[in-house]
Amino acid sequence: MSYTNSQDWDALAPYWVNLVEGANTDEKRFIYDYGTRITSDNGNNGHQCHGKVKGSARGEFKIQFNLGYTWGFSRMIMGPISAFNGTNLASGNHNGGTGTNGLMFMNNNSNNKLLIYTVTNGTSATTEVTPGYAANTLYTLWRDASNVVKYKIGSSSVVTAGTFNDHFVFWTEAQSPCSCTLLAAQSLEVANS
Numbered sequence: 001m002s003y004t005n006s007q008d009w010d011a012l013a014p015y016w017v018n019l020v021e022g023a024n025t026d027e028k029r030f031i032y033d034y035g036t037r038i039t040s041d042n043g044n045n046g047h048q049c050h051g052k053v054k055g056s057a058r059g060e061f062k063i064q065f066n067l068g069y070t071w072g073f074s075r076m077i078m079g080p081i082s083a084f085n086g087t088n089l090a091s092g093n094h095n096g097g098t099g100t101n102g103l104m105f106m107n108n109n110s111n112n113k114l115l116i117y118t119v120t121n122g123t124s125a126t127t128e129v130t131p132g133y134a135a136n137t138l139y140t141l142w143r144d145a146s147n148v149v150k151y152k153i154g155s156s157s158v159v160t161a162g163t164f165n166d167h168f169v170f171w172t173e174a175q176s177p178c179s180c181t182l183l184a185a186q187s188l189e190v191a192n193s
Helices: none
Strands: 013-021 037-040 049-054 061-067 074-080 102-108 113-120 123-129 139-143 148-153 159-163 168-172 178-187
Touching (some): 049 178, 074 139
Antiparallel strands (some): 013 178
């Protein structure tokens, strides 16, 4: 593949980069399935690893993933690139402050909930789904040509998160045990007909 411009170079791809281990780097393994699955399975609040999806989304995108359904919170976060410095993979950074937008999914079986945090212009809202979703549930998150961000979880209805023109990045923040598997991550362009 040859890159024609910086947009191609920074296009989304379904694998984890910018890995940050939560304690000392050691022999523990966190990345599986050719870089598409990040798993922290080291006991209650044990050693964990955070990661960022390769690339960023300036325009239309689609990302599909599975969140783990274990004791710890398995997360997928969409936040503004301005709130991300490569190593600050904390869950609160989906909210970059006034004028920013973001979204975070947190799935967990200890409280049997999926929490969805939506940030619109710096103001947060929370949706709680009980029970949470099984680990093999398909989550799809996308932005269309009108900058409308939507998501669909399993067989549920499509939800509109808002109209956001932010430059987004996507990452996971870990609380062992937890996992997130990337199934697709792509920057999109609609062909002119």
